[in-house]
Amino acid sequence: MEKTVKKIQMVDLKTQYEKIKPEVDAAIQNVLNNTAFINGPEVKAFQAELEEYLGTKHVIPCANGTDALQIAMMALDLKPGDEIITADFTYVATAEVIALLGLKPVLVDVIPDTFDIDINAIEKAITSKTKAIVPVHLFGQCANMEALMQLAKKHNLYVIEDTAQAIGAVYRYTDGTTKKAGTIGTIGCTSFFPSKNLGCYGDGGAIFTNDDALAAKIRMIANHGQSVQYIHDSIGVNSRLDSIQAAILRIKLRDLDNYAAARNKAAAHYDKAFANNSKLKTPARAKYSDHVFHQYTLQLNGVDRDKLREFLASKDIPAMIYYPIPLHMQKAYLDPRYKAGDFPVTEKLCASVVSLPMHTELDEETLNYISSSVLEFVNR
Numbered sequence: 305m306e307k308t309v310k311k312i313q314m315v316d317l318k319t320q321y322e323k324i325k326p327e328v329d330a331a332i333q334n335v336l337n338n339t340a341f342i343n344g345p346e347v348k349a350f351q352a353e354l355e356e357y358l359g360t361k362h363v364i365p366c367a368n369g370t371d372a373l374q375i376a377m378m379a380l381d382l383k384p385g386d387e388i389i390t391a392d393f394t395y396v397a398t399a400e401v402i403a404l405l406g407l408k409p410v411l412v413d414v415i416p417d418t419f420d421i422d423i424n425a426i427e428k429a430i431t432s433k434t435k436a437i438v439p440v441h442l443f444g445q446c447a448n449m450e451a452l453m454q455l456a457k458k459h460n461l462y463v464i465e466d467t468a469q470a471i472g473a474v475y476r477y478t479d480g481t482t483k484k485a486g487t488i489g490t491i492g493c494t495s496f497f498p499s500k501n502l503g504c505y506g507d508g509g510a511i512f513t514n515d516d517a518l519a520a521k522i523r524m525i526a527n528h529g530q531s532v533q534y535i536h537d538s539i540g541v542n543s544r545l546d547s548i549q550a551a552i553l554r555i556k557l558r559d560l561d562n563y564a565a566a567r568n569k570a571a572a573h574y575d576k577a578f579a580n581n582s583k584l585k586t587p588a589r590a591k592y593s594d595h596v597f598h599q600y601t602l603q604l605n606g607v608d609r610d611k612l613r614e615f616l617a618s619k620d621i622p623a624m625i626y627y628p629i630p631l632h633m634q635k636a637y638l639d640p641r642y643k644a645g646d647f648p649v650t651e652k653l654c655a656s657v658v659s660l661p662m663h664t665e666l667d668e669e670t671l672n673y674i675s676s677s678v679l680e681f682v683n684r
């Protein structure tokens with residue numbers, strides 16, 4: 305048989321699946337056999353295992369990460385007109401649900417080295433209408449949660465962590481104690497979209513909280529606003545994680561820390577290859593957070609990004625721009641409060657970042673090929 309050269313992908317789910325195929329296939333078959341497709345025992349088992357892994361009291365599974373954010377905001381009884389502060393440099397879902405619920409997204413800039421939400425900018429954006437802050441643990445590294453929680457406490461604000469990209473990341477307080485990403489704020493929200501660090505084979509999401517009353521309310525809202533069947537105490541949504549996805553997630557959760565280690569190994573390779581190159585700024589490591597490298601994102605300095613991507617594409621290496629347009633410049637989110645130049649860090653990042661292939665299955669040979677190709681273009 306001819307040896308096929310493996311195509312380089314941003315995320316290689318196939319090779320990862322092949323390594324756990326017998327377990328995954330058996331788990332799916334098991335759900336097919338017992339036909340408990342919705343709210344089956346796999347969902348309850350996954351919920352308990354994720355609670356244990358995260359060290360949080362309650363995990364409420366739901367249909368996707370966007371729903372998780374929406375349900376979290378509904379559970380906090382936020383009212384139209386309430387102001388919610390979030391980062392300008394993020395995936396659209398964060399701001400989308402704020403706008404969808406008639407709340408007012410208040411955007412703030414990020415800090416340039418870690419891509420984290422800027423705590424000083426949050427403080428300046430707080431008004432008497434501010435009700436919550438939504439930090440995004442972008443690319444796999446936690447925002448500065450200790451400072452953020454102090455600020456939230458001072459102003460009596462809720463904190464909803466968007467940890468769709470950072471599940472498993474460990475946050476470190478200045479006194480040395482640690483907590484997992486998503487378990488620090490009032491509520492944490494995550495996504496199990498296939499390409500996320502803990503990805504299922506379809507859509508999925510979850511909400512975390514340590515508050516018993518809030519957990520009950522979140523559960524109720526995710527289930528049509530009912531805690532007793534056909535008794536609807538509040539307007540809810542229909543948002544469920546199905547049993548097949550839960551069965552797959554149970555298997556992948558056991559490997560999550562190994563997956564993070566594999567991602568860190570790939571990141572270390574890139575870091576070393578690009579160290580001391582004035583045209584490439586490698587992602588900074590915050591002293592307060594582990595990095596689980598959902599993305600490995602370089603900042604280019606004096607490099608034509610489109611030409612670099614074309615060059616890499618010609619060598620069958622994909623590279624992506626996360627994210628090309630700041631939220632305040634997106635047509636759907638244009639707002640007279642904001643104009644070009646208002647968030648200079650985000651605007652600069654959107655123009656200069658590029659993310660390289662990052663997943664759990666990158667071998668040395670592939671990493672060498674990718675990094676030497678980047679350097680070949682940059683240094684010529």
Ligand SMILES: *Cc1c(COP(=O)(O)O)cnc(C)c1O
Pocket residue numbers: 368369370371394395397398440466468469494495496497507508509
């Ligand atoms: C993926 C993602 C979401 C949304 O998750 P879905 O499961 O796709 O709805 C929200 N926020 C961030 C930061 C994400 O990366």
